Amino acid sequence: MSGDYTVGRVAVPDTAASMHSAHETQPIVLTSFMDLMFQFSPLLGAGAGFGSMPSLLMPSAIGDVGISTRPPNTPSESVRVVAAGRLGRQSPGSASFCIGAWHAVCGEPVVIMEDFKTSPVKGGMGADQKPRLPCYKLE
Structure with a gap:
């Protein structure tokens, strides 16, 4: 993070290649592209230039989302992302x-x-912890 900004590129993945008959319906914005936009957020705290990441950050809430009617939809097209x-x-x-x-x-x-909020993940399982018992019973 340079000052208060992080900059990167997010490219549209080729998800049609893994679809049946290599066909994918073209929506206004590809779900896989938006997923990559959400995944960009943990990089905000990744510690670039500061050593290791202090904790894993996960998106927890978004105040407002605006999507253009002309986002990139062609595989490998990219956008410049500024956070x-x-x-x-x-x-x-x-x-x-x-x-x-x-x-x-x-x-x-x-x-x-x-107002894209991230929160540190807490209560993870360390190497010295045992798996928890399920809270339901299979019969």
Whole structure:
């Protein structure tokens, strides 16, 4: 993270290749593309230039999402993603970011997510912990 900004590229994956008859219905925005946009968020706290990541961050809420009617839909097309926000390095807790994605052919963002909240994952299973018993019974 450079100052309060993180910059990267997200490319449209070729999911049609794994579909039956290599066909995929073209929606306004591909689900796989939006999934990659959400996965970009944990990189905000990945510790670029700061050493290791203090904890795993997961998206927990999004205040507002705007999607253009012309997002990239062709495999390997990419957008430049800029995320603005600040993550506390000493004691990471929830953080809020604004994420925007720009395509080369548009003068405005094709995706914008405001008040994108991430929270550290807590209560994970360490190497010294045993698996928990299921809370249901199979008969």
